[in-house]
Amino acid sequence: MLPAEFEDPLLLVPGPSQLAPPARRHVGRHVGHRSEMFRRVFRETTELLKRVFDTSGDVHILTASGTGAVDAAILNFIKPSDKVLALVFGTFGRRFAEQASRACSKVYRLVVPLGTTPSPAQVRTFVESEGLKEIDVAIMVFNETNPGVTLRELPDIVRYVHDLGGIAVVDNVSGLGGDYFSCDKWDIDVAISSSQKCLASPPGLSFITVRTPEAERRLSSNTCVSTYFDLKLTKKFLEKNETPFTPAVNLLFALRDSLDFIVNNVGLDRWIRWHRDRARLILDVLEKLKLRPFVENSDVRSVTVLSFLYPESVSPAEFRSLVYRLYNIEIADGMDDLRGRIFRIGNMGWVTRRDILALVAALASAVRVLTGDRLGSLDEALELVAKANLLV
Numbered sequence: 190m191l192p193a194e195f196e197d198p199l200l201l202v203p204g205p206s207q208l209a210p211p212a213r214r215h216v217g218r219h220v221g222h223r224s225e226m227f228r229r230v231f232r233e234t235t236e237l238l239k240r241v242f243d244t245s246g247d248v249h250i251l252t253a254s255g256t257g258a259v260d261a262a263i264l265n266f267i268k269p270s271d272k273v274l275a276l277v278f279g280t281f282g283r284r285f286a287e288q289a290s291r292a293c294s295k296v297y298r299l300v301v302p303l304g305t306t307p308s309p310a311q312v313r314t315f316v317e318s319e320g321l322k323e324i325d326v327a328i329m330v331f332n333e334t335n336p337g338v339t340l341r342e343l344p345d346i347v348r349y350v351h352d353l354g355g356i357a358v359v360d361n362v363s364g365l366g367g368d369y370f371s372c373d374k375w376d377i378d379v380a381i382s383s384s385q386k387c388l389a390s391p392p393g394l395s396f397i398t399v400r401t402p403e404a405e406r407r408l409s410s411n412t413c414v415s416t417y418f419d420l421k422l423t424k425k426f427l428e429k430n431e432t433p434f435t436p437a438v439n440l441l442f443a444l445r446d447s448l449d450f451i452v453n454n455v456g457l458d459r460w461i462r463w464h465r466d467r468a469r470l471i472l473d474v475l476e477k478l479k480l481r482p483f484v485e486n487s488d489v490r491s492v493t494v495l496s497f498l499y500p501e502s503v504s505p506a507e508f509r510s511l512v513y514r515l516y517n518i519e520i521a522d523g524m525d526d527l528r529g530r531i532f533r534i535g536n537m538g539w540v541t542r543r544d545i546l547a548l549v550a551a552l553a554s555a556v557r558v559l560t561g562d563r564l565g566s567l568d569e570a571l572e573l574v575a576k577a578n579l580l581v
């Protein structure tokens with residue numbers, strides 16, 4: 190038997206995700222980052238990212254994971270004297286607020302229960318109850334990866350933030366490319382994402398798009414205390430299709446190929462539809478297995494992170510461990526308060542019908558091994574997988 194590290198697992202965690210086939214071939218290349226070829230690939234990549242963000246603004250590419258881009262947004266758009274409104278409905282919104290509170294002391298957190306998202310009315314009531322007449326920056330996650338919910342009313346919330354005189358900085362690390370999102374149509378000032386989720390590229394790159402005059406004004410008037418994350422510096426280099434410091438060249442090539450595949454080969458709309466169709470299928474199939482989604486309101490359930498309650502009478506750790514040891518399939522536990530309460534399936538990037546078939550069979554098999562029970566109707570679940578109308 191081959192050592193496990195030579196056999197890639199079926200990776201169904203909420204990132205990193207499985208790579209799109211064209212993104213797999215660049216690790217061995219050596220290309221200088223001040224070369225003509227690099228500049229061409231960099232330009233193509235930023236143009237493709239603009240399409241995916243649907244933004245008329247600049248897209249800055251950073252060599253850092255998503256957390257680095259969140260830090261960069263905070264360092265460039267938040268001043269110590271600012272009033273920041275933070276919407277918290279999961280782990281990454283909470284972390285965003287914690288990161289922001291390193292930069293300024295006035296972070297007003299609206300926290301709503303796990304499995305829900307704040308409505309525009311709740312945001313308004315909160316702002317009024319805090320006696321806020323205006324704010325400087327609002328920070329929020331669009332697709333909250335733990336527990337797996339999406340802020341569907343984001344456009345209304347962004348409008349309200351603008352009424353309060355602030356800019357909206359939106360983390361869409363785990364949703365970009367997997368669910369509809371438009372910076373231009375929703376008038377988002379600053380948005381953040383990264384390479385290793387629905388864009389089916391290797392981890393290591395993240396992005397910030399800056400598109401409104403107000404965001405540009407804040408950027409140019411702010412002194413960034415970081416050199417590496419100074420977006421004024423990256424903007425200068427962006428104009429010549431370069432980065433100020435050595436970027437992860439090979440990852441950029443992989444990203445360009447993956448984006449080119451998504452946008453020009455598959456088509457962005459079809460790529461997003463593929464994510465939606467898979468989410469529907471996984472939910473339907475797991476329902477046949479009597480596994481219950483954690484998020485009760487289907488309107489706010491994430492398309493790209495599907496969370497389920499663990500089957501009764503199995504140990505959560507043993508369940509995931511068995512799925513991994515027997516079938517080499519990685520799914521994720523919940524985080525923070527949801528650890529041991531939910532498991533999460535990453536429906537991101539390159540996930541095929543064969544992968545879903547393997548997942549379903551593995552989950553059913555693990556429960557059978559651990560409890561001797563049968564989970565719902567595997568036959569019916571397999572029939573749904575066979576009949577689903579999927580891209581691949």
Ligand SMILES: Cc1ncc(COP(=O)(O)O)c(C=O)c1O
Binds near residue numbers: 254256259
């Ligand atoms: C919504 C969200 N924001 C930020 C991050 C942090 O990204 P990274 O792990 O790439 O630093 C994640 C990671 O899962 C995420 O899901």
